[in-house]
Amino acid sequence: MNPPPAEIGASVADIDTPALVVDLAALDRNIAKMASAASAARVRLRPHAKTHKCPAIALRQIAHGAIGQCVQKVGEAEALVHGGVKDVLVSNEIVGERKLRRLAALASEATVALCFDAAEQVDQASRIAKDFGVEIGGLVEIDVGAERCGVAPGAEARALARRIADAPGLRFRGLQAYHGRAQHMATYQERAQAIASAVDAVRETLDALRADGLACDIVGGAGTGTFALEAASGVYNELQAGSYIFMDTEYARIGAREGGRYTEFEHSLFVLASVMSVPAADRAVVDAGLKSYSAEKGFPWIRDGEDMEVVGVSDEHGKVRIGPKAARPRLGDRLWLIPGHCDPTVNLHDWYVGVRNDRVEALWPITARGASV
Amino acid sequence: MNPPPAEIGASVADIDTPALVVDLAALDRNIAKMASAASAARVRLRPHAKTHKCPAIALRQIAHGAIGQCVQKVGEAEALVHGGVKDVLVSNEIVGERKLRRLAALASEATVALCFDAAEQVDQASRIAKDFGVEIGGLVEIDVGAERCGVAPGAEARALARRIADAPGLRFRGLQAYHGRAQHMATYQERAQAIASAVDAVRETLDALRADGLACDIVGGAGTGTFALEAASGVYNELQAGSYIFMDTEYARIGAREGGRYTEFEHSLFVLASVMSVPAADRAVVDAGLKSYSAEKGFPWIRDGEDMEVVGVSDEHGKVRIGPKAARPRLGDRLWLIPGHCDPTVNLHDWYVGVRNDRVEALWPITARGASV
Numbered sequence: 140m141n142p143p144p145a146e147i148g149a150s151v152a153d154i155d156t157p158a159l160v161v162d163l164a165a166l167d168r169n170i171a172k173m174a175s176a177a178s179a180a181r182v183r184l185r186p187h188a189k190t191h192k193c194p195a196i197a198l199r200q201i202a203h204g205a206i207g208q209c210v211q212k213v214g215e216a217e218a219l220v221h222g223g224v225k226d227v228l229v230s231n232e233i234v235g236e237r238k239l240r241r242l243a244a245l246a247s248e249a250t251v252a253l254c255f256d257a258a259e260q261v262d263q264a265s266r267i268a269k270d271f272g273v274e275i276g277g278l279v280e281i282d283v284g285a286e287r288c289g290v291a292p293g294a295e296a297r298a299l300a301r302r303i304a305d306a307p308g309l310r311f312r313g314l315q316a317y318h319g320r321a322q323h324m325a326t327y328q329e330r331a332q333a334i335a336s337a338v339d340a341v342r343e344t345l346d347a348l349r350a351d352g353l354a355c356d357i358v359g360g361a362g363t364g365t366f367a368l369e370a371a372s373g374v375y376n377e378l379q380a381g382s383y384i385f386m387d388t389e390y391a392r393i394g395a396r397e398g399g400r401y402t403e404f405e406h407s408l409f410v411l412a413s414v415m416s417v418p419a420a421d422r423a424v425v426d427a428g429l430k431s432y433s434a435e436k437g438f439p440w441i442r443d444g445e446d447m448e449v450v451g452v453s454d455e456h457g458k459v460r461i462g463p464k465a466a467r468p469r470l471g472d473r474l475w476l477i478p479g480h481c482d483p484t485v486n487l488h489d490w491y492v493g494v495r496n497d498r499v500e501a502l503w504p505i506t507a508r509g510a511s512v
Numbered sequence: 513m514n515p516p517p518a519e520i521g522a523s524v525a526d527i528d529t530p531a532l533v534v535d536l537a538a539l540d541r542n543i544a545k546m547a548s549a550a551s552a553a554r555v556r557l558r559p560h561a562k563t564h565k566c567p568a569i570a571l572r573q574i575a576h577g578a579i580g581q582c583v584q585k586v587g588e589a590e591a592l593v594h595g596g597v598k599d600v601l602v603s604n605e606i607v608g609e610r611k612l613r614r615l616a617a618l619a620s621e622a623t624v625a626l627c628f629d630a631a632e633q634v635d636q637a638s639r640i641a642k643d644f645g646v647e648i649g650g651l652v653e654i655d656v657g658a659e660r661c662g663v664a665p666g667a668e669a670r671a672l673a674r675r676i677a678d679a680p681g682l683r684f685r686g687l688q689a690y691h692g693r694a695q696h697m698a699t700y701q702e703r704a705q706a707i708a709s710a711v712d713a714v715r716e717t718l719d720a721l722r723a724d725g726l727a728c729d730i731v732g733g734a735g736t737g738t739f740a741l742e743a744a745s746g747v748y749n750e751l752q753a754g755s756y757i758f759m760d761t762e763y764a765r766i767g768a769r770e771g772g773r774y775t776e777f778e779h780s781l782f783v784l785a786s787v788m789s790v791p792a793a794d795r796a797v798v799d800a801g802l803k804s805y806s807a808e809k810g811f812p813w814i815r816d817g818e819d820m821e822v823v824g825v826s827d828e829h830g831k832v833r834i835g836p837k838a839a840r841p842r843l844g845d846r847l848w849l850i851p852g853h854c855d856p857t858v859n860l861h862d863w864y865v866g867v868r869n870d871r872v873e874a875l876w877p878i879t880a881r882g883a884s885v
Contacts, residue, residue: 416661
């Protein structure tokens with residue numbers, strides 16, 4: 140782990156760069172806003188920790204009413220449970236005896252569940268849970284249109300649910316019905332259609348399960364792009380949104396297409412960068428590149444950067460076009476970059492530098508950084 | 513730092529996934545091949561550590577004749593010097609008093625140099641070197657066509673070189689003349705033209721410096737895409753290639769366009785992934801996504817994956833199309849993914865798992881992982 144790029148109490152001007160900076164006031168407003176939305180819709184909120192990878196933020200969400208956390212990986216579950224989170228859902232399939240043993244070990248410290256889309260996985264998890272003398276929750280993942288993992292809704296899901304319910308060491312908890320592809324569809328209309336179809340698939344499956352006497356404690360799904368639709372569906376009871384706490388340009392572009400850039404939530408996550416070269420009147424270079432933000436969803440935006448634009452990125456450089464209306468930057472000037480995709484950007488850093496009123500107020504270790512195993 | 517995903521002596525089948533795996537025999541052949549090329553051209557080799565970020569690999573290159581290492585960041589320089597490397601060139605500008613102090617502290621343990629493209633930076637580095645009682649080498653970076661950092665060749669470079677030569681605490685070492693943009697130009701012809709023009713710029717600058725009595729110990733540049741051109745130029749005397757030790761699909765695509773996929777060097781770097789879901793006959797999902805490889809240069813390729821192709825990636829998933837000629841994968845099957853871009857992929861991992869003859873032979877910590885400050 141690298142040393143933190145700032146000290147608590149220092150001014151923002153003293154943060155070394157590149158740094159992953161969180162605007163704490165904006166973060167808190169985003170957390171409160173999603174908590175209110177879930178509460179108003181009478182659904183539970185189980186935010187996704189793959190976004191933040193940080194127990195300090197998980198506990199902040201839980202203090203605002205979240206019932207626990209989602210993760211994708213056993214390593215993330217370990218980081219959260221060791222950090223005090225008591226209820227963790229691995230919203231993903233886990234393959235491999237070693238990983239399942241680690242998950243079983245966690246189940247004696249916290250409420251733990253994972254997803255299944257294959258019978259042999261149920262049997263293996265059952266054997267290991269029994270061996271550890273613990274109970275692990277099991278959800279059936281159904282493919283509601285994401286075309287990634289998951290069994291078909293209806294009869295196939297019912298058979299797998301029955302297998303989980305009958306397996307020693309496992310407890311059938313419900314359905315995982317996340318529509319990943321829908322989150323970034325360009326228009327509200329497309330997203331609404333995708334989630335309407337997901338809701339049909341869930342309803343069909345719930346009916347099939349009910350006919351077999353199987354009740355679902357959890358019907359989980361939803362992300363930042365669609366959560367209001369699942370919340371209003373009458374069938375989903377847990378929202379798994381993650382990105383809403385930070386936002387990124389990918390989500391902001393969707394907002395922009397629908398008539399306003401920052402419609403639902405605020406940008407609270409930035410990569411703070413310094414100007415390290417001003418080789419021409421129309422060009423500056425900053426000290427943050429592909430190792431400080433992910434770029435597969437496009438180059439970062441510059442906050443308040445009138446007539447300035449990131450036009451090229453390399454490993455440790457960002458090339459900035461300085462337009463005629465912009466003041467020419469000087470060496471050492473700071474730019475606040477808004478990442479294209481928040482989750483993989485966070486995964487590059489060891490520390491959040493939390494700032495409020497121009498001062499460093501928090502240094503939170505990103506303890507699940509790189510925990511992909 | 514996350515625990516290593518394997519044990520020394522284990523078989524490859526026992527490596528947990530995702531894991532960053534290095535084929536040690538291929539790595540050694542790549543290292544030896546570049547060393548021979550440099551030696552045959554009578555130029556020095558100073559490989560770029562931004563690729564590997566690992567003292568163990570740096571020392572392997574040095575054992576094969578490399579004279580030291582290049583880095584982009586002070587944190588990388590610290591990791592290498594602490595790992596036993598005695599000669600480090602920061603092939604980049606460094607802005608900020610705190611970073612320059614850290615570099616000055618290293619200069620009492622190793623030969624250290626950095627690049628300049630602004631007079632005020634020379635003055636600041638000089639003041640700090642004097643304060644530490646050390647000597648730091650200084651190179652003038654000239655823009656030879658990369659259009660990133662660097663002063664103009666000729667008179668502007670000469671003025672900055674003179675300022676370095678006259679600055680207490682600094683020693684003028686030479687020119688940084690890397691043409692980054694040329695590395696991935698599509699055809700040999702384009703690359704040859706770009707480097708011919710870079711060579712002209714270097715020659716013009718060397719003439720201007722000579723007229724001022726300034727000699728260049730180092731004329732550095734070149735990457736894996738162009739090194740043979742700089743090596744044969746008669747003006748460059750240090751090659752700074754990095755990616756040749758691992759290769760990636762971005763370099764392989766260039767090779768493919770020129771009539772053979774693996775022309776110069778072999779792929780030695782892989783992200784080992786496991787099949788975690790086989791939801792349909794034509795689809796499998798692996799447990800490695802954007803947090804295990806960078807994708808801004810495209811999706812990873814599958815080694816030996818006949819009629820299989822990665823067609824979608826998300827944070828922790830890779831979606832694989834299974835064509836009619838491929839055997840349908842089973843849960844737990846391993847796929848060897850070739851990353852799109854090696855440098856930012858390495859930066860996601862804490863460990864190299866070095867394998868030879870189907871056995872884990874090395875676990876090398878990537879000590880400069882995330883060292884972007």
